[in-house]
Amino acid sequence: MTQSIATYVALPGTTAEAMEHWHEVFGGELSIIRYRDMPLEGMPFEPDPDAVAHATLTLPDGAGIIAGSDVMDDENDYPVRGTAYSLLVTTATADEARAGFERMLGSGGSVGMPFEKAPWGDWYGQVFDRFGVMWAFSCEND
Structure with missing residues (x-):
């Protein structure tokens, strides 16, 4: 049934920097797609072209995947620091x-x-x- 489960984090505009940092710490394969890199027709909101739409860090030896994107909702304050995740x-x-x-x-x-x-x-x-x-x-x- 389930093929895999990955951790997904949404950060307030720091996803690219965080993923690059985690890549330095753990190694693996990093992919970062920004909104400017994809077609935006039909998008239900107007994203910042420099914002991260989707990023994945595939850890070495199949140890796991960390995925994430930049938060697009400016209306809410989602605190990152804590133990909720x-x-x-x-x-x-x-x-x-x-x-x-x-x-x-x-x-x-x-x-x-x-x-x-x-x-x-x-x-x-x-x-x-x-x-x-x-x-x-x-x-x-x-």
């Missing part, structure tokens, strides 16, 4: 998880929860990247 990165070793955590932190992020041994036995930590998206890094007891 987050991305969980699970790695084979604690060193790999710590390295990802540190890359997000070192490029303008802030600690949500320090990366350390969690009460349930795994290594775990949360970092908010510079776009306000929460990333949780985890590794089973290593």
